[in-house]
Amino acid sequence: MNRKPETKPGFEEALSELESLVEQLESGELSLDQSLQQFKRGVELTRHCQGILDQAQQVVEQLVDPNDEASAVPFESAD
Numbered sequence: 001m002n003r004k005p006e007t008k009p010g011f012e013e014a015l016s017e018l019e020s021l022v023e024q025l026e027s028g029e030l031s032l033d034q035s036l037q038q039f040k041r042g043v044e045l046t047r048h049c050q051g052i053l054d055q056a057q058q059v060v061e062q063l064v065d066p067n068d069e070a071s072a073v074p075f076e077s078a079d
Contacts (some may be wrong), residue, residue, distance in 0.1 A: 015045075015049055016050065017046040021039075021042045022042070025039065
């Protein structure tokens with residue numbers, strides 16, 4: 001059986017899913033097991049979003065100081 005490699009959601013999609021998870025958790029309608037599963041997924045999404053933001057910050061920092069020759073290094077995308 002060939003499994004497709006799991007693709008990670010983009011930032012906006014992950015953030016939207018995270019917001020939905022928070023609403024579900026705040027509703028108080030989930031069982032303990034469901035809450036733990038949703039919380040686990042929320043942690044994964046938070047880490048994923050933070051990674052995307054960290055990459056974006058690196059790009060911005062490279063572009064901010066055009067007078068610094070060290071900032072003129074080629075950027076390699078993590079795609």
